Structures are given as structure tokens and as C-alpha cells.
Amino acid sequence: MNLLEVIGKISDFIWGPPLLILLVGGGIILTVTLGFFQVRYLPFILKETFGKMFKKPTGEGTITPFQAACSALASTVGAANIVGVPVAIALGGPGAIFWMWVVALLGQATKFSEIILGIKYREKNNLGEYVGGPIYYLKKGLKSPILGVMCSFFFMLEIIPSISAQSLSVCQTVETIGIPKIITAIVMASLVALVVYGGIKRIGQVTERLVPFMALIFIISTMIIIIMNISNLPHVFSLIFKGAFSPMAAIGGFGGSAIASTIRWGMARGLYSNEAGMGSAPIAHSAAITDHPVRQALWGVFEVIIDTLVICTMTALAILTTGIWEQVPADKAASMPALVFQNAFGHNLGGIIISISLLLFVLSTIIVITFYCEKMAESLFGLKFSKFIRLLCIISIIWGAVGSLESLFSILDLLLALVVIPNMIGIVLMRHEVKELKDEFFNDANFYPGAKIK
Known part of the structure; x- marks a missing residue:
């Protein structure tokens, strides 16, 4: 067994029960500590996010709350929303979707917490932009520079090959209609460079237009498919709820699943989809203009709703109502959409x-x-080094089309685990700071109209 195979086995183990327990267990602890706020205050959360997308914000920051949310959503809403859901169904059955919903509910508390901490401990860099994220709240809030550096360093290392992998997925798809991979990669690298060299303000301006547009295309298309098969919808919901609590026998291309497999794949899909606990969201949200950390953190709940409860669910319903999941074997699941x-x-x-x-x-x-x-890179090594890393990221888009990536995939998940572990430990240990700010916000009538006037 070579080194890469050993790393692959370690990665598979960590992303099994250990990280599921850490992420789900952490989500439960935070949900209980925060008094199930995502359920209690849902109408207010929807009003403050969906209802105020284009309202001019007040407070300090670099970009608008909606731009920050779209930037974070641009990261979470990716290829996995299209190909990851059918894999969960193929390996866990329709019941996996129920557990995906459950973990999304818990993930709302996790993402809410990390955004609050990101804004509380954010700083201004030499360009006058607000910056924040795990390294800042782990170093300044938890007083643990080691965890902060570990989280940021491994996150930086993980992203570069991840960009190459993302690029390859598109280049291979576009190649099927006759466009060479290198041409697609060069065009993508040019477009990315035009945006990222404009800084967070330009990124916010682009994503606030791109994310709603791309989400609408996909949602409308899947909605049409579901409506075409609307007569199957009641049966599909029956399969989801029954399959969540009972083993499912093999049907056609579906090989059957045990309850443990159903729970494992449903929860994994929810966790990987919305990135709650991975420390990415507070990096974008720390730049937002806001008058209180909690107000901006409500957008974290919005992100989970859009990413997992809307887009992933629409993908699942399109696959289940058409019956394609019964025809395609598990090893071909990614082709279902x-x-x-x-x-x-x-x-x-x-x-x-x-x-x-x-x-x-x-x-x-x-x-x-x-x-x-x-x-x-900026938080670890300064502004000059971050510009070098930016260039390296753009080059890695082209590398995805021409390089050999097979050896990288077994390392990517392990690096990401080394990001999640310190971040989740920090969030859970700092949960009482989050609760104090949450209570401060919802007990003040200036912020929350439903607060009791003392």
C-alpha cells in the first residue's frame, strides 16, 4: 500500500463517523445553546433576508449584506449540488433526503455562530477592507493562535488543488460539445482574474448578479421537470419519510440500503453542501456592512435554506419523481441529473x-x-504573499485542464478535515459569546421589533 492509498483510507475514516459526530454534535450543542432560534425566529429571519435583499444597510463594512451572502453562496452552491445529491440517493435511498433536511436545520446554528464570531473579531487590512474568519476569532477570541493558524494554513493548501478539480469538471463537460479543455480553462481563468483583481467589492458586485441568475435557471428547470411528473410527488414524499426510518430493498438500479447508510449519506450531503462549520462563510461575511453581528449572521440561515433546503431538494425531487434513481446503478449516480x-x-x-x-x-x-x-494567505503571511497566491489560484484553473489530478483527490478531503476540526472546536467552545450577542439582539426593540420592552 503506497502513501496515497494510506492517506485515502485515513481520509475516508475521518469523513465517516468522526466528522459526522463533530459537525452534527456541534450543531446540536449550538442549536440547544441558542434556544432553537432558527425555528423560533424563522419569520423574522426570512423578513430580514429575503425581504430586505436590496435595502441599503447601515453600519460599518466594505460590501452590502446581500453581496456578502451571495459571495458565500457562490462558494457553497457548486457542482456538488447537482451531482452530490443523486450519489446520496443512490447509496442511501430516498430517506437520505430527510436526514439532509435535519442536518441543514442544525447547520443553520453552526453557520450563524461562525459568522457572528467572524464579524465580532474582524479587522481592517492595509487596503482599508474589513477581513475576518477562523484565524481571527480563534486567535483573538479563543486565545489559540495554533488552532487559528492550523485552520487557515490547511484551508489555503486545500483550495488550490480544489480549484483545479473544479476546473477539470467543467472542462470535461464542455469538451463533449467539441470545445478543447485548454480553451475552456483559459476563458475561465481570464474571467476569474477580471473579477478577483477587483477585490471584494467587485466580487460582491458580480456574485450578487451571478448567483441569483444561476440559481433561477436551475430551480426553474427542475421545477418544470417536477411539474411534468407531479402525479408522482405524493409517492416520493412517502418514500422520503418512510425510507428515513426503515431499510429499503433493492429496486431496479438501486441496490438497497440499511438505515445507517441512509442517515450517513443524507447527513453527509447536507454537511458538505452548505459548508456550515468549514469556516468559509465568515470570511465573506466579515466584509459586510452591518450594525450588529447577529443581523448579518441571519444571512447564514438564508444561505442554508437556499443551498440545501431549496437547490438540493429540487435536485432530489427531479430525480425521484422521474424514477431515474431506480434505473441507474450507484456507480453511475453522478449521471442522473x-x-x-x-x-x-x-x-x-x-x-x-x-x-x-x-x-x-x-x-x-x-x-x-x-x-x-x-x-x-494574507492573514498568515501578509498582503504581498496573498497577491502571489491569487496568481497561483488563477494558474491552477489552467492546470486543471492539462495536469494530472488523480494524485490530489485523496489529499483534498484530508486537508479539509484539518480545517473543519479546529474551526468546530473553536465555535463550540465560544458558543456562550454567540449566545450573549444573540440575546442582546433579540432583547433589543431597536434590532428586533418583537422584543419585550422592559
Whole structure:
């Protein structure tokens, strides 16, 4: 067994029960500590986010709250929203979707907490921009520079090969319609450079237009497919709720699943999809103009709703209502969305829609994680080094089309685990600071109209 195989086995183990326990357990602790705020205050949260997307904010910051949310969403809404959900269904059955919803509810508390801490401990850099993230709140709040450096360093290392992998997924898809991979990669690298060299303000301006557009294309397309198969919807919801609590027998291409497998794949899909606990969201949100950390953190709940409860659910319902999940074996699960779209809209149009969706999802992700990588480098080694890292990220887009990436994939998950572990430990240990700020906000009628006047 070579070194890469050993790393792969270690990574598979860590991303099994250990990290599921840490992320789900941490989400439960935070949800209880915060008094199930995501349920109690849901109408207010929706009013402050969906209802105030274009309202001019007050307070200090660099970009608007909506731009910050779109930047964070650009990172979380990626190719995995299209291909990750069918894999969860193939390996865990329809019941996996129920557990995906459960972990999304818990993830709202996690993302809410890390954004609050990100804004509380943010700083201004030499360019006058607000910067924040795990390294700042772990170093200044938890008084643990080691955890902060560990989180940022491994996050920076993980992003560069991740960009290459994202680039490859698009280049291979576009190559099927006759465009060489290197041409696609050069175009993508040029577009990303135009955006990221404009700084966080330009990133915010681009993502606030790109993210709603790409999300609408995908949501409307999947909605049409679901409506075309609306008669199957009651049966699908029955499968989701029954399958969540009972083992499912093999059907057609579906090989069957035990309850443990259903829970494992559903929770994993929810966790990986919305990135709650990974420390990425506070990097974007720390730049937002806001009058209170909690007000901006409400956008974290908004992100989980859009990413997991809307986009991932729409993907799942399109796959389940068409019955494609019963026809395609687990090892071909990633092809399910393309087959669903091609069956509904025809081979050419369906292929174009899914290709455009994938391209936009990946392009937006690369733009934002390049910014994340740059900010991690800045926090560790200073502004000059961060500019070098920015260039390296753009070059890695082209490397994704021409380089050999097989040896990188087994390392990516391990690096990401080394990011999640210190970040989640820090968030859970600092949960009482989060609770104090949450209580301060919801007990003040100036912030929350429903507060009791003492």
C-alpha cells in the first residue's frame, strides 16, 4: 500500500463517523445553546433576508449584506449540488433526503455562530477592507493562535488543488460539445482574474448578479421537470419519510440500503453542501456592512435554506419523481441529473441546460474560493504573499485542464478535515459569546421589533 492509498483510507475514516459526530454534535450543542432560534425566529429571519435583499444597510463594512451572502453562496452552491445529491440517493435511498433536511436545520446554528464570531473579531487590512474568519476569532477570541493558524494554513493548501478539480469538471463537460479543455480553462481563468483583481467589492458586485441568475435557471428547470411528473410527488414524499426510518430493498438500479447508510449519506450531503462549520462563510461575511453581528449572521440561515433546503431538494425531487434513481446503478449516480434533463427537454437542450448550470456554479465557486485563499494567505503571511497566491489560484484553473489530478483527490478531503476540526472546536467552545450577542439582539426593540420592552 503506497502513501496515497494510506492517506485515502485515513481520509475516508475521518469523513465517516468522526466528522459526522463533530459537525452534527456541534450543531446540536449550538442549536440547544441558542434556544432553537432558527425555528423560533424563522419569520423574522426570512423578513430580514429575503425581504430586505436590496435595502441599503447601515453600519460599518466594505460590501452590502446581500453581496456578502451571495459571495458565500457562490462558494457553497457548486457542482456538488447537482451531482452530490443523486450519489446520496443512490447509496442511501430516498430517506437520505430527510436526514439532509435535519442536518441543514442544525447547520443553520453552526453557520450563524461562525459568522457572528467572524464579524465580532474582524479587522481592517492595509487596503482599508474589513477581513475576518477562523484565524481571527480563534486567535483573538479563543486565545489559540495554533488552532487559528492550523485552520487557515490547511484551508489555503486545500483550495488550490480544489480549484483545479473544479476546473477539470467543467472542462470535461464542455469538451463533449467539441470545445478543447485548454480553451475552456483559459476563458475561465481570464474571467476569474477580471473579477478577483477587483477585490471584494467587485466580487460582491458580480456574485450578487451571478448567483441569483444561476440559481433561477436551475430551480426553474427542475421545477418544470417536477411539474411534468407531479402525479408522482405524493409517492416520493412517502418514500422520503418512510425510507428515513426503515431499510429499503433493492429496486431496479438501486441496490438497497440499511438505515445507517441512509442517515450517513443524507447527513453527509447536507454537511458538505452548505459548508456550515468549514469556516468559509465568515470570511465573506466579515466584509459586510452591518450594525450588529447577529443581523448579518441571519444571512447564514438564508444561505442554508437556499443551498440545501431549496437547490438540493429540487435536485432530489427531479430525480425521484422521474424514477431515474431506480434505473441507474450507484456507480453511475453522478449521471442522473444529465439524464433527467435530457429526458425532459431533449438530448441537446437538456445537455445545454445542465452544462450551463454546471459552468455557472463552478465559475462562481472558483471566484469566491480564490478570494478565500487570498485572505488566508494574507492573514498568515501578509498582503504581498496573498497577491502571489491569487496568481497561483488563477494558474491552477489552467492546470486543471492539462495536469494530472488523480494524485490530489485523496489529499483534498484530508486537508479539509484539518480545517473543519479546529474551526468546530473553536465555535463550540465560544458558543456562550454567540449566545450573549444573540440575546442582546433579540432583547433589543431597536434590532428586533418583537422584543419585550422592559
